[in-house]
Amino acid sequence: MTFKTKESRLLLVLSTFFVANAVLSEFIGVKIFSVEESLSLKKIDINLFGVENLSFNMSAGVITWPIIFIMTDIINEYFGIKQVRFLSILTCILIAFAFCMVGIAMRLQPSDFWISQQINGETLNMENAFNAIFGQGMWIIVGSVIAFLCSQMIDVFVFHKIKKFTGERGLWLRATGSTVVSQFIDSFVVIFIAFYLNPAYDWTWEMVAAIGLVGYAYKFVVALLLTPILYMVHAIIDNFLGRDLSNRMIKMAGRG
Secondary structure, rough: OOOOOOHHHHHHHHHHHHHHHHHHHHHHHOOOEEEHHHOOOOOOOOEEEOOOEOEEEEEEHHHOOHHHHHHHHHHHHHHHHHHHHHHHHHHHHHHHHHHHHHHHHHHOOOOOOEEEEEEEOOEEEEHHHHHHHHHOOOOHHHHHHHHHHHHHHHHHHHHHHHHHHHHOOOOOHOOOOOHHHHHHHHHHHHHHHHHHHHOOOOOOOOHHHHHHHHHHHHHHHHHHHHHHHHHHHHHHHHHHHHHHHHHHHHHHHHOO
């Protein structure tokens, strides 16, 4: 199969970035980093619902999620709801497949010479390090996949609802609005499943609400900051497709 048309090449590029970043975020997401300290800022250190010393400690997966936001809205804009839904379901399947392969890799017998390695002057057990990094708990994996699928379905729904009222105008409103709503759901679903329902943790509703709100506040700010980038990507695509083809694709996508 060849990708001869501009539409097919565009869809290939957008879909590849969408899937690749979604899968990548699942694996780098095991690292938790401090947003404030990474930006050389003082920690906010706030209390919410009785939960003390909260700050912006985020999963490293938030690095790639902005790209997914943009890809979702752009694919939605040019190819419609059905294409985003298909890619979202496909991505969930690929994430599940990737974790299955990681599970198999973790059960392979390691070579003797590989187990003990010198890293930055420290002797590390590479088998333990590999399993600790890639061996995310099943509750976290399930929570992450369900949260991703739910947020994607909500995103495309809100995007097109807003578009019905704004028409072709207001790209920033439907893109930012859909992201803000979908990420609100995502922020709480993943925590609820991974930590509140997980018997290994003793999380309360207050902890879910407090930590979810802090995470959502970060995502809300990022969604607003993405608006200029969204317009830039939109302009690049319009230039690639040509105005006539671009307008036809957007109109057809709007029909669902």
